[in-house]
Amino acid sequence: MMMRMLYLVKVKLAPFFGSVKRIGALIRKELESLMKDRLALLVIFLLPIIITGAMGMAQYRITTLDDYYKIAVINQDTTLTAENLSLSNALINEMYMHANECIIIPMQSYDLAVYLLWQRQINAVLVIPFGFTSQLASQMIPAYVNLTLDGSDVEGQGTIIKGVTNAIAELKMDYNYTKYEIIPSSQAIWPSETKGISDIKITVPLILPMLLIGAALVITSQSVVGDIPLRRMLLTPAGKSEALIAKTISYLLVSLLQIMIVLGILILLYNFQPVGTLFNFLVVLVLTSFFGISLGLFISVVSNSRLQANQYFIFSYLTLIVILLAVPVKAIQRLDPLQLAREAIASVTARGLTLIDIGSQILYLFGFSAFFLSLAFIAFFLKKGLV
Amino acid sequence: MKNSPANNKDIELKNVTVKIRKTTILQDVSFYANRGEILAIIGGSGAGKSTCLRVLTSQIKPTKGEVYIAGCDVTKEGEKLKEILGYVPQPEEVSAYPEFSALKNAYFFGKMYNLPSDLIEKRAKQILQILGFDTEEMMKKPFKNLSGGEKKRASICIGLIHNPKVLLLDEPLTGLDAHLRVELLNYLRNLNRQLGVTICIVAHDLETADYSDRIVILDRGKVAIFGEPKSFLKELPNGGKCFRVKFKRLTVDDQKRVEKIKPIKYFLVVGRNTLKVFPKDGEHNLAVLVEEFYAKGLEPLELEETEATFGDYFRLFSQGAFSAKKDIFSINFE
Numbered sequence: 001m002m003m004r005m006l007y008l009v010k011v012k013l014a015p016f017f018g019s020v021k022r023i024g025a026l027i028r029k030e031l032e033s034l035m036k037d038r039l040a041l042l043v044i045f046l047l048p049i050i051i052t053g054a055m056g057m058a059q060y061r062i063t064t065l066d067d068y069y070k071i072a073v074i075n076q077d078t079t080l081t082a083e084n085l086s087l088s089n090a091l092i093n094e095m096y097m098h099a100n101e102c103i104i105i106p107m108q109s110y111d112l113a114v115y116l117l118w119q120r121q122i123n124a125v126l127v128i129p130f131g132f133t134s135q136l137a138s139q140m141i142p143a144y145v146n147l148t149l150d151g152s153d154v155e156g157q158g159t160i161i162k163g164v165t166n167a168i169a170e171l172k173m174d175y176n177y178t179k180y181e182i183i184p185s186s187q188a189i190w191p192s193e194t195k196g197i198s199d200i201k202i203t204v205p206l207i208l209p210m211l212l213i214g215a216a217l218v219i220t221s222q223s224v225v226g227d228i229p230l231r232r233m234l235l236t237p238a239g240k241s242e243a244l245i246a247k248t249i250s251y252l253l254v255s256l257l258q259i260m261i262v263l264g265i266l267i268l269l270y271n272f273q274p275v276g277t278l279f280n281f282l283v284v285l286v287l288t289s290f291f292g293i294s295l296g297l298f299i300s301v302v303s304n305s306r307l308q309a310n311q312y313f314i315f316s317y318l319t320l321i322v323i324l325l326a327v328p329v330k331a332i333q334r335l336d337p338l339q340l341a342r343e344a345i346a347s348v349t350a351r352g353l354t355l356i357d358i359g360s361q362i363l364y365l366f367g368f369s370a371f372f373l374s375l376a377f378i379a380f381f382l383k384k385g386l387v
Numbered sequence: 388m389k390n391s392p393a394n395n396k397d398i399e400l401k402n403v404t405v406k407i408r409k410t411t412i413l414q415d416v417s418f419y420a421n422r423g424e425i426l427a428i429i430g431g432s433g434a435g436k437s438t439c440l441r442v443l444t445s446q447i448k449p450t451k452g453e454v455y456i457a458g459c460d461v462t463k464e465g466e467k468l469k470e471i472l473g474y475v476p477q478p479e480e481v482s483a484y485p486e487f488s489a490l491k492n493a494y495f496f497g498k499m500y501n502l503p504s505d506l507i508e509k510r511a512k513q514i515l516q517i518l519g520f521d522t523e524e525m526m527k528k529p530f531k532n533l534s535g536g537e538k539k540r541a542s543i544c545i546g547l548i549h550n551p552k553v554l555l556l557d558e559p560l561t562g563l564d565a566h567l568r569v570e571l572l573n574y575l576r577n578l579n580r581q582l583g584v585t586i587c588i589v590a591h592d593l594e595t596a597d598y599s600d601r602i603v604i605l606d607r608g609k610v611a612i613f614g615e616p617k618s619f620l621k622e623l624p625n626g627g628k629c630f631r632v633k634f635k636r637l638t639v640d641d642q643k644r645v646e647k648i649k650p651i652k653y654f655l656v657v658g659r660n661t662l663k664v665f666p667k668d669g670e671h672n673l674a675v676l677v678e679e680f681y682a683k684g685l686e687p688l689e690l691e692e693t694e695a696t697f698g699d700y701f702r703l704f705s706q707g708a709f710s711a712k713k714d715i716f717s718i719n720f721e
Contacts, residue, residue, distance in 0.1 A: 025498035036486040228480045236499035237469050
């Protein structure tokens with residue numbers, strides 16, 4: 001009875017095992033093909049090394065003068081306190097010390113300073129008007145400073161205002177002008193307590209999704225349209241679904257290898273330590289790659305030529321990046337897989353959140369991947385006239 | 388064999404009609420090949436060869452008619468067909484993975500049939516040896532580095548790796564030099580004899596016919612000629628025995644003079660200043676022929692006895708030599 005049962009199971013499952021064997025052989029074929037493809041090798045190995053290397057510059061603070069915001073300070077104040085002190089000069093000193101990420105440039109001419117701002121040679125003009133010291137010292141009349149900013153430099157505005165505000169707060173505290181005020185003390189606890197131009201904990205969530213999705217797209221967008229002998233292979237018992245499953249698994253394995261290279265460089269070379277577990281970080285990275293693979297396979301299946309696949313790849317990748325960086329509508333941004341991956345990576349590496357905590361991002365990311373992979377399967381099944 | 392007519396036919400099309408939208412691509416096409424034979428499906432552009440091939444590989448279903456490959460009803464048993472049919476595509480890029488060797492390609496294609504690795508290697512080497520891959524080094528050379536003829540043979544090996552009953556080749560001679568074409572056809576003959584596989588060659592030239600046991604010529608979706616080339620040649624005078632004659636010069640006027648030579652029934656221009664001459668039955672006499680040429684003022688330089696090819700038969704046929712079959716004169720081979 002038992003023997004008969006085993007025999008029946010074996011007979012019933014034979015097609016399944018046959019299919020699994022074929023998928024295994026197809027995966028081997030894919031991987032061996034990739035290892036012989038120089039462009040693929042470049043994308044898999046060299047690209048992560050270059051990009052992660054570039055990210056490392058942030059870790060070691062390799063910065064230039066261009067990375068600092070330049071504030072021209074025009075001091076028109078000549079008044080003094082009863083103790084013969086110039087509070088405008090004291091404010092400038094505070095700016096030198098507390099306006100982080102800013103370079104202070106004393107100037108005489110307001111017109112020249114505004115011209116330089118127009119020319120983007122500097123980032124802001126701070127005017128300390130005549131009477132600043134006397135008004136502040138009187139403790140009766142409010143004292144003002146006039147800050148002129150480049151309206152098109154959204155990122156710089158925040159840093160400059162923060163720098164000036166810090167300097168003013170320090171001045172008030174040092175000279176005891178805080179009797180009836182609450183001075184806010186701000187402290188950035190994320191992404192890093194360290195002060196500096198940038199930090200690898202900022203660049204990792206931004207760059208890694210772009211790298212992983214981009215690399216996966218580059219390789220997989222050519223994987224079906226470029227696999228011309230596959231048309232012949234589909235005249236063997238190998239089915240279309242087996243071919244696509246094998247490709248998905250192969251590229252996932254390659255992505256895993258790529259992720260290991262990136263993690264290896266980040267951890268061993270730059271001492272990158274995620275706040276959360278490495279496993280959570282790994283899961284998010286694999287999911288990010290999976291999205292790139294799914295979209296790439298879909299592109300490859302619907303394309304009729306390698307050139308068309310390249311065009312679709314550029315179009316879709318640019319769309320993702322433009323939504324991430326240039327569309328200010330949060331509701332749309334939240335649906336951008338690059339943004340989803342960015343938030344998920346930031347959450348697990350800098351805040352130590354668990355996969356359950358970032359469940360919505362994980363689900364969205366997986367959902368998008370499943371959606372494109374399903375479309376790839378459907379389009380492949382509908383494709384006719386392969387030979 | 389349950390669906391097949393009870394015979395030893397490995398390829399059989401019965402009254403097959405294929406219509407795509409309102410256009411009839413194949414109309415009432417019937418032909419067959421017995422087990423172990425070589426069948427050539429020949430036709431010019433638009434004759435319906437590609438459609439025939441797609442019907443045979445179960446890529447399209449005929450609107451009407453029946454198709455059997457080694458007893459398998461192609462229209463109903465597409466999956467079973469994959470096991471019994473080997474296919475060799477025409478385009479080089481579809482044939483094999485360029486970065487892999489002939490052996491490696493055979494391995495991956497063999498694995499699609501779940502064959503054990505050692506069996507694949509043994510069989511691939513056996514086939515490649517028949518196909519002239521004498522050394523292991525040649526078998527392990529990347530496909531992309533092989534010559535045109537070698538690539539075609541490697542592709543044939545892939546098509547045969549799972550020991551199919553029928554091997555289908557799509558225009559295997561395309562892109563090959565004259566000597567490579569003959570070489571490849573001889574290799575196919577060897578394969579057919581040594582492995583006993585039934586071979587179906589889809590081609591657009593008549594050269595293939597001389598290596599085939601059976602041919603079918605398609606013209607605008609219909610069967611123009613079907614049968615054994617040998618039997619067609621028997622229709623020629625003296626069973627196809629003829630002379631190839633090279634002249635010092637051969638003008639149109641000279642050709643008109645040849646027409647007037649009584650012992651000659653047909654002749655064909657087969658090269659520059661060269662004719663293939665078919666004497667009437669019972670008048671196959673070289674000496675008489677030479678005398679006649681000189682009598683008409685023609686100077687033959689070389690004379691050799693030879694045999695007609697199917698190509699010769701077909702040209703005569705197209706020129707209306709056999710009055711009963713005048714209806715397909717306009718077959719155009721590109």
